[in-house]
Amino acid sequence: MFEEDYKRRFVFGSDYGTSDYKYGPITLGERPAVIENRGYLPERSMVSKILGVEKDIVVGKDVAYFLESGADLSSRMIYPMRDGVVAKSDPTAWRVIKELTKFSLEEFKPSGFGFKGYYIVASLSAIAPRYMYENLINIYDEISRETGLIHASTIIPQPLAVAIAHKELSCVVVESGHGNTQVAPISRAPIRDAIVALNRGGSEANAITAEVLKDSGYGDLAKEESLVRRVKENLGLLPLNLDEAINYAKRNPEHVRAIYQVPGTRIKIDLAEYSWTRFLIGEYVFDPNHEIFQSYFKRGMPRPSDTRVGDITFYGMLDMAETIIRAVERCPVELQPHLYSHIILSGGNFMWRPVSTMKGIAVDSQTKLQHMLRDKGLENVNVRLSPEPQYAVWRGCIVYGYAIPANYRWEWEKMEGWVYHTK
Amino acid sequence: MHIDRKELVNRIAGYMASQGYKIIEKDFSENIVRLVNDSLEIVIRIVEEDSGRGDLLSVVIQSAFDAAMGKVAYVALPLRLLSRIGDHAFRLHKIGLIVYSEDKVTELVSGGVKIISETKANTSIDKIEHLEAMIDSLSSRLERVEESLSTISKIEDLSRRLEELEYIIIKNPDATYAKPSKGLETHVIKTDSLQEFKGRKDKRHNKDKLPSFLTENPWVEILSEKT
Structure with missing residues (x-):
């Protein structure tokens, strides 16, 4: 009983997204803390030593202070996750994960007596291989020994966390983050055999944005990943129908034109006569099959390809609606209508804003997907966007940790339960 | 009598400094003075003149924790409180006692180092933490x-x-x-x-x-x- 009370007070959510790491204890309330999922390896220079900053890896907001020239970024900045996975044979990447976790726990270290470590609930991609679970649990073990900040841990798949956060027992979760998109039907638990994955996520939208910047004369800026991402978020549009949107843009160039000034700098990006390409950015995520993208592939932009990770195929060119249909059709027939009427979109890659002056032209993700599914003959479709998609996984982690009994121990057969790191 | 808090902390710190201890920290908000002598850390927790029974109890418990963690613990009391509680308990449990009045500061009981075996200490701390969690929940x-x-x-x-x-x-x-x-x-x-x-x-x-x-x-x- 006391252990349950303790657990409910000290549950800690940890969402390792490819782009951002969302973290924090239950006491944060509605939203987690967010930092970029990256680490920086500073040069061990005399200056660093003089300043007293002997750090192997720097994470969090401090990274900005250690950035030297732009030329250093590619070799010293480590983004440990690609497509939701940390490579097995990349010890530096795993060190970054460990440092991020330690950093996050230390930020919320309680003072006073009675604290014996957090109950941490981590979330990984639905297709994360077993070694990721093993490595993460080992990291938590190390952190527990070094700092005493972890008492127990567990790991859950991200789509399950999203379903939990939305209070939906049966639904289809479409989780689209930086690296990939996972479509996971849930019915009180993930239906593992029905998961369909796309080898497309926010990074693909970044890739087309970089091409748009190059075409508009901003080739030098196209090399900075974080800037490209900001341009995507501020200038990218999602068209209800790409052909109609491009026609609209060419007929009404001033309606579609937008200028983006990077905050805190003098950099201003004006796509001018290329403003119609704003619609390509959103469309590419949902359906890369439009012929307009062929010219980009010919010029060298990588075409999303099918890849295999374990026993899961990541489809490169399947459109978003077709992906959802394939996943649902792997489920029992009597469940399918219910699943189509409870589709939840989650993840930063679905945060496309409609534009009131371009109603019916530039839309949000749920409108787009509903339209695509109806085009494929499905009528009773209900798609909703998670109100704050970037926080849904963390929220699901908190609920899971709050509810799962403290005496429910980890079993590798089920991949569920608590791993205790201290007595 | 009323002695200003800052003045009180300074007087007690000054008294200990005159005994050969080196002042590390004077915490005027918590009424704590920290000093060192060779390798020993000394923590003095000061009870103010107008403190109630609860404050006194809290200071004594915290001093007991300081002693359990291997520090030399002291409690500084105003003279009027000494007559009420005596010094026997302090001698018994090796917690130092300093008494102060308007014009004088005196060390009545010397603080000592309480040696507890590491295992025993860790076990005690675990039990205390568990009890704390239980008490919070019950409360x-x-x-x-x-x-x-x-x-x-x-x-x-x-x-x-x-x-x-x-x-x-x-x-x-x-x-x-x-x-x-x-x-x-x-x-x-x-x-x-x-x-x-x-x-x-x-x-x-x-x-x-x-x-x-x-x-x-x-x-x-x-x-x-x-x-």
Whole structure:
């Protein structure tokens, strides 16, 4: 009983997204803390030593202070996750994960007596291989020994966390983050055999944005990943129908034109006569099959390809609606209508804003997907966007940790339960 | 007598410095002085002149923890309190005692280092932490029980008065009634009081201010049944 009370007070959510790491204890309330999922390896220079900053890896907001020239970024900045996975044979990447976790726990270290470590609930991609679970649990073990900040841990798949956060027992979760998109039907638990994955996520939208910047004369800026991402978020549009949107843009160039000034700098990006390409950015995520993208592939932009990770195929060119249909059709027939009427979109890659002056032209993700599914003959479709998609996984982690009994121990057969790191 | 807090801390720190200790920190908000002597760390917790019994107890318990962690612990008391509690307990448990008055500071009992075996210390600390967690939990449950009892008591009182009113009305159905008696008037249920009661009940369920995504979530029941 006391252990349950303790657990409910000290549950800690940890969402390792490819782009951002969302973290924090239950006491944060509605939203987690967010930092970029990256680490920086500073040069061990005399200056660093003089300043007293002997750090192997720097994470969090401090990274900005250690950035030297732009030329250093590619070799010293480590983004440990690609497509939701940390490579097995990349010890530096795993060190970054460990440092991020330690950093996050230390930020919320309680003072006073009675604290014996957090109950941490981590979330990984639905297709994360077993070694990721093993490595993460080992990291938590190390952190527990070094700092005493972890008492127990567990790991859950991200789509399950999203379903939990939305209070939906049966639904289809479409989780689209930086690296990939996972479509996971849930019915009180993930239906593992029905998961369909796309080898497309926010990074693909970044890739087309970089091409748009190059075409508009901003080739030098196209090399900075974080800037490209900001341009995507501020200038990218999602068209209800790409052909109609491009026609609209060419007929009404001033309606579609937008200028983006990077905050805190003098950099201003004006796509001018290329403003119609704003619609390509959103469309590419949902359906890369439009012929307009062929010219980009010919010029060298990588075409999303099918890849295999374990026993899961990541489809490169399947459109978003077709992906959802394939996943649902792997489920029992009597469940399918219910699943189509409870589709939840989650993840930063679905945060496309409609534009009131371009109603019916530039839309949000749920409108787009509903339209695509109806085009494929499905009528009773209900798609909703998670109100704050970037926080849904963390929220699901908190609920899971709050509810799962403290005496429910980890079993590798089920991949569920608590791993205790201290007595 | 009243000695200004800052002056008091400075006097005690100065006294110990004159005994050969090196001052590390003077915490004027917590009334703590930290010093070192060779490899020993000394912590002096000061009880102010106008402190109550609770404050004194708290300082003594914290000093006991300091001693258990291998530090030389001292309590500094005003002279008037010494006569009430004596110095025997301090001698017995090797907690140093400094006594101060308007014009004098004296070390009555020397602090000593309490040596506890590491295993025993760790076990004790684990047990203490476990007890702390239990006490916190019990404390919050007790609060809720006390609230419930208070509410029940009010309801019983209101119920009794309603019965009295009903009795009066049944006995004299045709009578016109004057204003309620002063006693009854003060106990008429007002709508906003009901709201307040409801709000308090809700507040009790949301005492820990659970986030919205946790409340009324069907997954909580399903997950909590896992064995």
